Amino acid sequence: MADLVLDHLTIQYGDVTAVNDVSITVPSGEFLTLLGPSGCGKSTTLFSIAGLNKATSGTIRxxxxxxxxGAKGISVAPEHRDIGLVFQSYALWPHMSVADNLAFPLKLRKMGKAEREERIRDALTLVEMMPYAERFPFELSGGQQQRVALARALVYRPSLLLLDEPLSNLDAKLRERARVWLRELQERLKVTTIYVTHDQSEALAVSDRIAVMSMGHLRQLGRPKEIYNTPADAFVADFIGSSNFLTGKLAGGEELDGRANVELADGSRIRTLPGRAAADGTLVVAVRPERLEIVSGPQDNAIPATIEHGTYLGSIYQYEVAGAGSRFRIQTAEEIAQGQVYIRIPPEAATIFPAEPDGK
Structure with missing residues (x-):
């Protein structure tokens, strides 16, 4: 197998740029997720790889x-790209049995009957659906249909597998089990996989790397822990998981350890990871609710705050807090009474970004 390379890929529809100068190299065997909100360009990128959307410029190889x-006018037809594609709706032919659904792409490739039957048997065994080979799609559950759609995409052994939100039609419990099963299957096959989703938890659970997209731009590309713990900008920090944003400004230069000194809106001062601020020094401090700490009294990087409202979420409590001139959330395993507290912001858990996003 070989690497997939997107080089300065741009896709325009009239005056609208759906994908803007995206460059990604996907090593052979990697599971890459394109993640972002609706309309960010992730499915458009996926379908351009499949050949169902024609790009405007750049290269795909x-x-x-x-x-x-785009420069040489080359555009290989979808059926000649050797790519497997699973749609969100599964797109199974309702008048065909499970076996016949898998046989169809093999017949298009003029494969002999004996080899077809062997490929179908192998693919259905792989997804644990061989006992259902003679059933029709309407006789299957959503999870079973999803497995058949995946088997059909794998039956001709493509060099690349594309998955467009394949779990979105499943209920929450089944979706969690399917994530584990899908990842285990991909690792066993070692097939390069591009996965599209808007579900942050899903992306973190299944991916080797995540490409976060917004308004056609690639905002950050990295491993799940890198994306979650060190987001590249405020959009990524807010979209991946959940972040609080406290307003402030730079207060003096960086310290010897590289951390920044920040004065929050109420005058409190804290140290944070280095980051970027606007030209006038205004900024936001991004910190995850679960990284905040309740402490007994004033200390370094602690701010006075008021617990205003709490919600019990089963494994954790989530509290609405007022402090540092902002309202924010804190998550903890301990129940906390309403009233005055001190909340510590660990320097390694706080990152600064410009107060005004760059608008990409």
């Missing part, structure tokens, strides 16, 4: 095989 080159 798998190893030495060029699938699209």
């Amino acid at each position: 798998i190893g030495d095989k060029v699938l699209f080159d």
